[in-house]
Amino acid sequence: MxxxxxxxxxxxxxxxxxxxxxxxxxxxxxxxxxKAVPLGEKRVAFVASEVREWIAEKVALRAAA
Incomplete structure (x- = not known):
């Protein structure tokens, strides 16, 4: 996948x-x-690569401080 x-x-x-x-x-x-991906009336998910990128940005901010 x-x-x-x-x-x-x-x-x-x-x-x-x-x-x-x-x-x-x-x-x-x-x-x-x-942003979440709507999957159903009460179900959402997140694109894994976007969440990992968000984490990497947080780590980069720490490194820059």
Whole structure:
């Protein structure tokens, strides 16, 4: 599977980022987290490569400080 199309559930994104689901949702509402892909009425997922890029940006900010 092409990583550009691999999807992560909210729980998987939380595990990968070490953030809680509520913090991810807060960041989403503030435009500070990758946009979700709607999968159904109450189901969303995140593009894995975008979440990994978001993590890399956070690491780069630490390195720049």
């Amino acid at each position: 092409n990583d550009n199309h691999q999807l992560l559930s909210l729980n998987d994104a939380a595990r990968l980022t070490s953030l809680s689901r509520s913090m991810i949702n807060r960041y989403r509402s503030e435009g500070k987290f990758p």
